[in-house]
Amino acid sequence: MQFTSEQAQEIGNPAFAKRVKEISGTTLDRCYQCLTCSLGCPVNFAMDYLPNQIIRMVQLGLKEQVLKSSTIWLCATCESCVTRCPNEVDVLRVMDTLREMALREGVKGKETVIPIFHETFLGSIRQWGRQHELSMLLLLKLKTRDIFGDLGLGVKMLLKGNLKLLPPRVKGSKDVKAIFEKTKGEI
Amino acid sequence: MKYAYYPGCSLESTARAYDLSVRAVCRDLAVELEEIEDWNCCGASSGHCTNYRLSHALAGRNLALAEREGLDIAVACPACFLRLKSTRHEVRADARLKKELAELIDLPYEAKYDTKHLLDIICREVGMEEVGKRVEKPLTGLKLVPYYGCFLVRPPKVTQFDDPENPQSMDILMDALGAEVLDWSGKVDCCGGSISITKRDIGAKLVSEIADAARGVGAEAIVTACPLCQSNLESRQGSQALPTFYFSELIGLSFGMKEANTWFRRHLVSPVALLASHGLL
Numbered sequence: 001m002q003f004t005s006e007q008a009q010e011i012g013n014p015a016f017a018k019r020v021k022e023i024s025g026t027t028l029d030r031c032y033q034c035l036t037c038s039l040g041c042p043v044n045f046a047m048d049y050l051p052n053q054i055i056r057m058v059q060l061g062l063k064e065q066v067l068k069s070s071t072i073w074l075c076a077t078c079e080s081c082v083t084r085c086p087n088e089v090d091v092l093r094v095m096d097t098l099r100e101m102a103l104r105e106g107v108k109g110k111e112t113v114i115p116i117f118h119e120t121f122l123g124s125i126r127q128w129g130r131q132h133e134l135s136m137l138l139l140l141k142l143k144t145r146d147i148f149g150d151l152g153l154g155v156k157m158l159l160k161g162n163l164k165l166l167p168p169r170v171k172g173s174k175d176v177k178a179i180f181e182k183t184k185g186e187i
Numbered sequence: 188m189k190y191a192y193y194p195g196c197s198l199e200s201t202a203r204a205y206d207l208s209v210r211a212v213c214r215d216l217a218v219e220l221e222e223i224e225d226w227n228c229c230g231a232s233s234g235h236c237t238n239y240r241l242s243h244a245l246a247g248r249n250l251a252l253a254e255r256e257g258l259d260i261a262v263a264c265p266a267c268f269l270r271l272k273s274t275r276h277e278v279r280a281d282a283r284l285k286k287e288l289a290e291l292i293d294l295p296y297e298a299k300y301d302t303k304h305l306l307d308i309i310c311r312e313v314g315m316e317e318v319g320k321r322v323e324k325p326l327t328g329l330k331l332v333p334y335y336g337c338f339l340v341r342p343p344k345v346t347q348f349d350d351p352e353n354p355q356s357m358d359i360l361m362d363a364l365g366a367e368v369l370d371w372s373g374k375v376d377c378c379g380g381s382i383s384i385t386k387r388d389i390g391a392k393l394v395s396e397i398a399d400a401a402r403g404v405g406a407e408a409i410v411t412a413c414p415l416c417q418s419n420l421e422s423r424q425g426s427q428a429l430p431t432f433y434f435s436e437l438i439g440l441s442f443g444m445k446e447a448n449t450w451f452r453r454h455l456v457s458p459v460a461l462l463a464s465h466g467l468l
Contacts (some may be wrong), residue, residue, distance in 0.1 A: 020293035023239075042377040046389055068423050069391075074386070077232045078377035079269075096247065113385045118233040121381075125228040125245070131196035140384070153422050157201065160453050164200045164357050172225045175248065175293065182291050183241040 010062030020058050023187055024097040031055045031088035037081035037091050047071040048110065051081055051091050058094065067102040067122050068109035069085045095138025099183075100187055134163045188312060190261035190303070192252035193271065195414075196228050204450035208228075208435040211247075211444055215314050215321060219258045220261060223253050228272040232381060243284065244273035244291040249460055251294035260302040261433075265338035266380075269346065271302040276345045278414030297348055300368045300401055304339060306412045306434060307348050312355045315363045317405035321402045323443035325365025328465045332406040333357035334397065340375060346376050351375065352373040357434055361410060373400035378419040387423075394423040407461055410434050421455040430458035442468060 019126065021028060032050070040082035048070045049057065057066050066072070072095055081091040102109060117140060124136040141147050156162045170176065192368060198206035204276045213220050226249050234242035253260045262268040278285045278298045289296060309318065318368040335354045345350045354374060361368045376397050383390025397420065401409050411417050420431040431454075440462070448468070451458050462468040 024463045026197070035229075042379065042393055043382070043389060045392075046386070050244070051419070069188045074389075075382050076377055076382050077236060078337040078380070080375075080377065083341045083343060095234055096237075096239065100238060103237055115237075117381065119235045121233040122230070122237070123243070125230065125234075127188075130226075132202050134259045137384075144385075150384075156455060160455065162203060162453055168196075168199065168423070170225055171226055172248075173228065176227045176245070178293070179244045179248065179291055180241065183238055183244055187239065 013063045014061050017059055017061045020094060020097055022099070023101075024090065024093045026090045026093050028055050028058060028089050028094060031059070031089050031109060032087065036084050036086065037089075040080040040084055041075075042078055042080070043074045044074050047074050051075070051095075054098070054182040055091065055094065058098070064107075066098060067105070067107040070109070070111040072098045072102065073111035073114040080097065097187075104187065110174070113144050116140065122180075126177060127173075128167045128169040129176040131174035132164065132167040134158075134165065135167060188259060189221065189260040190216060190308070191221040191256050191300075192222045193226055193253070193260050193262045193265040193267060193302075195224065195250055195262065195267035197414035199456075201418050202264070202433070203455040204287070204351050204436060205263055205414055205417070205433040207446070208433055208439045208450050210443070211446060212309075212435045212438045213305070214318065215442055215444075216309065216423075218261075218308060218313060220324070221256065221258065223249060223256070226252065229267045231266050231270065235270070235273075239311075240287070240291065242270065243274045243277065247278070247296055248269045248292045248294065249287045250274060250298070250300075251292055254296060254300055258302070259300045261305055261308055262302055263305050263412075264306065264413075265336065266415060268304045269304060269338040272345050275302065286347070292347055304348060304412065305358070306339065306356055309438070310360055314358060318360065319363045321442045322364055324441055324467065325360070326437060326441050326465070326467060327365050329366045329406055329426065329462075329467065330369060330407045331361055331366045331410050331437075332369050332401045333361060333374065333434075334401075334411045334416060334420070335374050335408045336413045337375070337413065339412055357410060357412065358361040361378075361437065362432060364437055366437070367407055369404045371400055371404045371406070373397045378416045380415055380419075383419050383423055391420060391423045394419050395425065398424045398429055408432060408458060410437060418455075426454070428456045430454060430456045430457065430461060456460075
């Protein structure tokens with residue numbers, strides 16, 4: 001993706017670029033598009049934009065395209081890009097920032113299942129204090145209307161004693177709920 | 188040697204065999220693990236992916252509870268390990284976050300104590316000499332590739348453990364247990380983590396690439412230190428799957444622990460025939 005600076009000023013949203021830099025605390029202007037992040041990315045084949053393109057698009061303020069991209073959700077958070085970037089751009093922290101912004105602003109993007117997974121996963125922690133895989137996975141299946149996928153695997157895990165039937169008990173679960181309440185607001 | 192132990196959610200369910208073998212092996216090596224009372228989930232990837240402050244607060248509550256005990260923390264799950272390490276790392280660098288965290292968790296937290304992965308503790312604190320002395324049944328002939336995955340070694344400024352591109356700890360450990368350790372290209376590749384739940388095709392592709400690399404060098408099994416890697420590798424390989432061990436299971440087996448059988452029964456890909464073929468069961 002190639003944009004000249006004039007085009008960027010026409011189409012971009014400079015406030016968005018500034019906000020991402022502020023929240024992520026990442027000096028993403030240091031990126032010189034060497035593609036190290038994208039070449040080492042295990043999920044690059046499935047993304048609509050490569051990680052280096054996302055960095056460029058943020059610099060150019062292309063807010064809507066970035067927040068609606070599948071890339072921000074498909075990122076597996078493997079830390080390869082962060083580890084290998086020659087300019088110490090924390091690409092993962094930028095992705096985290098973009099995901100959080102997309103959710104808080106209610107942006108409906110191309111990828112719908114992964115945000116539901118995160119919501120369901122965190123919902124289980126909020127409720128029990130710890131993760132309860134069985135109820136979390138069942139709820140995820142209902143929410144994403146994916147009743148039969150991995151059903152055999154689930155049954156096998158249950159039979160092997162690798163999925164707990166009853167949810168965990170955490171005495172401080174109300175403290176955990178309080179943490180969720182307090183962190184609901186602005187970034 | 189005493190640590191505050193943070194098992195994490197997986198070790199209570201999908202990775203029960205990991206928890207049981209870690210506890211058994213640590214008992215034998217005189218590493219005392221005192222479970223953090225009333226620990227909560229670290230938030231894992233879903234936490235940091237979607238809510239920065241929530242992620243640090245969930246990890247921070249556990250760190251604060253352990254700090255009251257005045258002990259460094261021992262962790263078995265690399266995802267939990269990185270979440271706890273990250274929060275301490277950021278709190279030490281950011282006074283504003285430190286203040287905010289104390290308000291969020293309603294507990295004091297001074298970031299005094301470190302978090303270590305159990306592989307690190309066994310390799311560097313206990314040491315190979317001690318481990319070697321306990322080996323009663325060397326894993327002779329068992330062809331293994333050590334698989335480190337992501338969060339044990341990346342990002343190195345936070346994990347501070349081994350080399351991020353070519354780690355050696357598990358290689359040296361398995362060698363000390365008598366196994367035949369093979370060099371391979373998949374050591375620090377990513378299995379996809381939780382993406383295997385939401386995007387099964389992507390998860391299956393990543394796992395089959397790792398398994399192919401392992402088979403390509405002649406491995407009979409994979410050994411890992413991560414519950415999610417283990418579960419992805421055993422559930423997404425398809426036919427002729429290679430068994431995937433937790434490193435602690437193989438320590439226990441080589442120490443001649445009778446209960447090792449009960450750990451192996453929990454595997455989705457049974458390692459029993461392979462171990463029997465080498466006279467190890």
